[in-house]
Amino acid sequence: MTSQPAPRHDVDIMVIGTGLAGMAAAAFALSRGLRVALAGAPGESLFASGLLDLLAVHPLAQGRQWDDPFAALAALAADEPEHPYARLDRPGIEAAFARFTGFLSEIGLDYHGHDGKNAMVLTPVGTVKRTYRVPAGMWAADTGIRSTPPALIVDFEGLKGFSARQVVQTASTFWPGLSHARLPVPGGRPAPYPEPMAFALEAQKTREELAGALAPHLRGKEMVGLPAVLGIYRTREVLASLTELVGLPVFEIPTIPPAITGIRLKSAFEAAMPGRGAVTFFRKLVLAARPDGGGFACDVGWNAVEAEVRARGVILATGRFFGKGLVPHRKGVAESLFGLPVAQPGSRSQWHRERLFDPAGHGINRAGLATDDRFRPLGADGRPAWDTLYAVGSILAGHDWTRQKCGAGLALATAYAAVEDFAGRE
Numbered sequence: 001m002t003s004q005p006a007p008r009h010d011v012d013i014m015v016i017g018t019g020l021a022g023m024a025a026a027a028f029a030l031s032r033g034l035r036v037a038l039a040g041a042p043g044e045s046l047f048a049s050g051l052l053d054l055l056a057v058h059p060l061a062q063g064r065q066w067d068d069p070f071a072a073l074a075a076l077a078a079d080e081p082e083h084p085y086a087r088l089d090r091p092g093i094e095a096a097f098a099r100f101t102g103f104l105s106e107i108g109l110d111y112h113g114h115d116g117k118n119a120m121v122l123t124p125v126g127t128v129k130r131t132y133r134v135p136a137g138m139w140a141a142d143t144g145i146r147s148t149p150p151a152l153i154v155d156f157e158g159l160k161g162f163s164a165r166q167v168v169q170t171a172s173t174f175w176p177g178l179s180h181a182r183l184p185v186p187g188g189r190p191a192p193y194p195e196p197m198a199f200a201l202e203a204q205k206t207r208e209e210l211a212g213a214l215a216p217h218l219r220g221k222e223m224v225g226l227p228a229v230l231g232i233y234r235t236r237e238v239l240a241s242l243t244e245l246v247g248l249p250v251f252e253i254p255t256i257p258p259a260i261t262g263i264r265l266k267s268a269f270e271a272a273m274p275g276r277g278a279v280t281f282f283r284k285l286v287l288a289a290r291p292d293g294g295g296f297a298c299d300v301g302w303n304a305v306e307a308e309v310r311a312r313g314v315i316l317a318t319g320r321f322f323g324k325g326l327v328p329h330r331k332g333v334a335e336s337l338f339g340l341p342v343a344q345p346g347s348r349s350q351w352h353r354e355r356l357f358d359p360a361g362h363g364i365n366r367a368g369l370a371t372d373d374r375f376r377p378l379g380a381d382g383r384p385a386w387d388t389l390y391a392v393g394s395i396l397a398g399h400d401w402t403r404q405k406c407g408a409g410l411a412l413a414t415a416y417a418a419v420e421d422f423a424g425r426e
Helices: 020-031 043-047 069-079 090-106 140-147 164-171 194-200 204-217 235-246 260-272 407-423
Strands: 008-016 036-040 119-122 128-131 151-156 178-183 223-227 250-253 279-282 285-292 295-301 305-316 326-329 332-335 389-391
Touching: 008 020, 008 285, 008 295, 008 407, 020 036, 020 090, 020 260, 020 305, 020 407, 036 285, 036 295, 036 305, 069 090, 090 407, 119 140, 140 223, 140 250, 151 164, 151 204, 164 178, 178 204, 194 260, 204 235, 235 250, 279 305, 285 305, 305 407, 389 407
Parallel strands: 008 036, 008 305, 036 279, 151 178, 151 223, 223 250, 305 389
Antiparallel strands: 119 128, 285 295, 295 305, 326 332
């Protein structure tokens, strides 16, 4: 008995990775009329806060936080000319954010923000985070932090990883009008994690029960803050309904990962892509990729090859260590799919500084792929390894996205630049 050959798909561009950079690259490519294939495990998207950072902290050693992210970008480009942001301009960055938030709105996830200014939201521990674009469910927090009206922060009995008392205790230094309350779980079912509660609140009856439980605590309050549990698949409806039932602005506070915010992004994206014409291999990996007649051939599957994708170009959005785009070994860090050279500290002894929380960060955090100005990764000879191979997002060298608060912006802007370069070859 002979085995059947794996089915073959011919596309314009293969996007490898389904984190934020991969999502954005696929959305941008489809909007340009390109035939797209997409493969990747859930990975980092499940840990996403839902916030779309641009740049909030520079220089790292000083921990300076910026209200104007574009002023921060100009300072960063001057100080760190090898940072990926130094290869981008403001119009391209703004276009990337506008296109991606427009795409998210089309699939049911609304985002808000200020023109040329970072917004502010509360973190799970009650500190302030500056970010560029905010999910609609968190947007009212920006007004609250700036105007500090009397507000109630709520948690739920048995819910792990979120304490309204802690949020209030920390945030009261800049928002003195806060108080907290702990409520029974709507529906009466134990919910140690946010996901069951988010599902439950997609029912009108559960929202009415929650509004009723809130009512005795709202005397003199002007806003209500909740952990991020306002639905998964119908968050727009849940937010509007609960706001109407409560009669006050309602805002969400991100919870510790894995969080509902990441599940929302992943679920909405996966539901939308096939209907927009993408060939999707969710929860599958690209097991091998090789040059093929001016393009690439990619073997896709899990434990064995299940499909072959032939593409004129590839966008590598495989992430860093968590996404396994970069793999650490005793002698250094390797790129996992194409064997591309990785820009990294000269030895393992230079990977980390002596202090774990050194404000300047660690050398290993900036390891990644060096590219040309079109985000094509360089080979050992310092030239683009292939003409239509691109690298985007956190796999790039020269940045420290967790400390600089620039991960989402870097993902969106580099994905946009790569797609625009490839589409311009048509």
